[in-house]
Amino acid sequence: MLLHIDDNTLIADVQEDFSDSFPLLKIEFYDERHSYKDKSLDVHRIVPDKKIGSIRKIHDPGNLEIMSWYTTGRVERNFKEKFGLNVQVFRKEKAAWIQSSSTDAYTLAEQMERARNAVVASPKLRKMLVEYEYL
Numbered sequence: 001m002l003l004h005i006d007d008n009t010l011i012a013d014v015q016e017d018f019s020d021s022f023p024l025l026k027i028e029f030y031d032e033r034h035s036y037k038d039k040s041l042d043v044h045r046i047v048p049d050k051k052i053g054s055i056r057k058i059h060d061p062g063n064l065e066i067m068s069w070y071t072t073g074r075v076e077r078n079f080k081e082k083f084g085l086n087v088q089v090f091r092k093e094k095a096a097w098i099q100s101s102s103t104d105a106y107t108l109a110e111q112m113e114r115a116r117n118a119v120v121a122s123p124k125l126r127k128m129l130v131e132y133e134y135l
Contacts, residue, residue, distance in 0.1 A: 005083055006061035007053025015048060018066070022108055024115035026097060027075075029055065030086040040088040040099065058084035072111060073104035091115045 001021040003014060011029050018027050029046040046055055053059060064082055066075055072089040079085040089108075090097040092115045100111055 001066050003064045003066065004061070005052055005064060005085075007051060007056075007059055009052045010048065011046060011050050011052065011055075012048035014052070021066070022068075022112060024092040024112050024119060025100075025108060026090045026092075027079075027087045028090060030088060031055065033080065033086045040086070040101075052083070052085070056084040058082070066108070068109040068112070069107050071105055071107055072100045075108065076104070093118045 001017070003017055005014065014029075015027055019025065028040070029048075030040045030044045031046055032040070032044045060083075062082060064078060066078075070078075075089060076087050079087045089100045089111070091100050091103075091111045100106070103111065103114070106114070
């Protein structure tokens, strides 16, 4: 997948694009960075209706490529290095979303597989997961 990010992009739009490509994963944005394999605190989570330009220090527009074989740690690091954004990848686990912090070395495909094995999918989600197989 290819995400275009500029100062006018809403956090919600980036989140939606990411989850469209990886239906059992999501990303959240934070006002503080976290270390590799550490969790981000919910108190630092940024609401989705904010524009990217209001939360970052690097204001260059650009594209971010995210492939299923990238590790979650790499995806988070790429957001930080290219755009100055602090993100955390989450995985669906049964009825809850959990931070992938302890599994930052897993690829997005592996995270999807773990989530797929842990969630009971609705018919709509099952269809999305079948479509994901062909990405």
